[in-house]
Amino acid sequence: MTRTILVTGGGTGIGRAIARGFAERHEAVVITGRRPGPLKETADALGVRALKCDHTDPEALMGTLAELPGRIDVLVNNAGGNTDFDADGRTDLAAYARDFRANLDANLVSAALTTKAVDERLVPGGAVVHIGSIAADQGAGSYGAAKAGLASWNLDLAGELGPRGITANVVSPGYVADTEFFRDRLPDERRGELVSSTATGRAASPDDIAEAVIFLASPAARHITGQVLNVNGGAYRTR
Numbered sequence: 397m398t399r400t401i402l403v404t405g406g407g408t409g410i411g412r413a414i415a416r417g418f419a420e421r422h423e424a425v426v427i428t429g430r431r432p433g434p435l436k437e438t439a440d441a442l443g444v445r446a447l448k449c450d451h452t453d454p455e456a457l458m459g460t461l462a463e464l465p466g467r468i469d470v471l472v473n474n475a476g477g478n479t480d481f482d483a484d485g486r487t488d489l490a491a492y493a494r495d496f497r498a499n500l501d502a503n504l505v506s507a508a509l510t511t512k513a514v515d516e517r518l519v520p521g522g523a524v525v526h527i528g529s530i531a532a533d534q535g536a537g538s539y540g541a542a543k544a545g546l547a548s549w550n551l552d553l554a555g556e557l558g559p560r561g562i563t564a565n566v567v568s569p570g571y572v573a574d575t576e577f578f579r580d581r582l583p584d585e586r587r588g589e590l591v592s593s594t595a596t597g598r599a600a601s602p603d604d605i606a607e608a609v610i611f612l613a614s615p616a617a618r619h620i621t622g623q624v625l626n627v628n629g630g631a632y633r634t635r
């Protein structure tokens with residue numbers, strides 16, 4: 397039977413690769429995001445369905461929920477990213493609070509809200525997979541804290557969903573090439589340092605991350621839950 401896969405933030409980067417991987421396996425994929433442009437472009441290219449949604453906004457989520465299929469086999473909480481990349485050295489406390497909260501919202505609260513919103517539609521044999529980050533283990537301000545919180549919260553989620561035959565895991569990427577973060581936001585020198593800290597000597601491709609997600613969402617992974625799967629090329633756990 398064709399499964400229904402919801403990939404949040406599926407219009408670009410890693411989410412797009414995840415959506416493509418499932419679509420190539422003939423699953424029915426729905427992608428979400430805030431910007432109509434990337435959503436439409438990806439939906440047209442992959443032949444998947446796209447819905448506009450801000451996953452940090454409960455009201456927007458409820459609106460999107462009305463358009464989602466009644467049954468969801470796999471939820472991939474991929475939407476997120478470091479919204480506070482330039483925070484170092486900020487002294488304005490109000491701005492600090494705003495930006496810190498924004499990162500928690502973008503990377504932790506959004507995943508919890510989305511999971512809660514679709515909870516009743518998740519079916520036995522299904523899976524929830526969150527996209528974490530190596531930042532959770534390295535200390536990376538509010539972003540690392542949010543991703544670490546995601547892994548912690550997922551332990552509760554796995555406990556809740558387990559009796560219903562649904563798994564919940566985190567795929568934690570290291571450095572991923574061909575993404576806006578890695579390509580445009582890092583200075584060349586820092587990019588080189590990060591790559592040389594891996595055992596494989598390269599950044600991941602978005603497809604490397606997608607393959608791990610697809611495995612965790614497959615029947616082969618039915619007894620794996622509450623875990624963090626690091627897909628980081630053996631990157632050292634130092635900053």
Ligand code: NDP
Pocket residue numbers: 404405406407408409410411428429430431432434449450451452474475476477478502503506527528529530568569570571572573575576577578
């Ligand atoms: P992208 O910016 O390409 O992808 C993020 C996607 O999420 C975008 O499509 C964006 O679309 C969507 N998104 C962000 N916030 C929201 C929101 N509130 N509601 C709905 N959609 C949202 O980055 P990546 O592909 O690199 O990142 C994907 C995930 O991987 C993130 O969770 C990131 O933290 C994680 N990650 C990335 C790494 C990397 O090296 N690139 C390393 C480790 C983890 P739109 O803006 O239109 O809403």
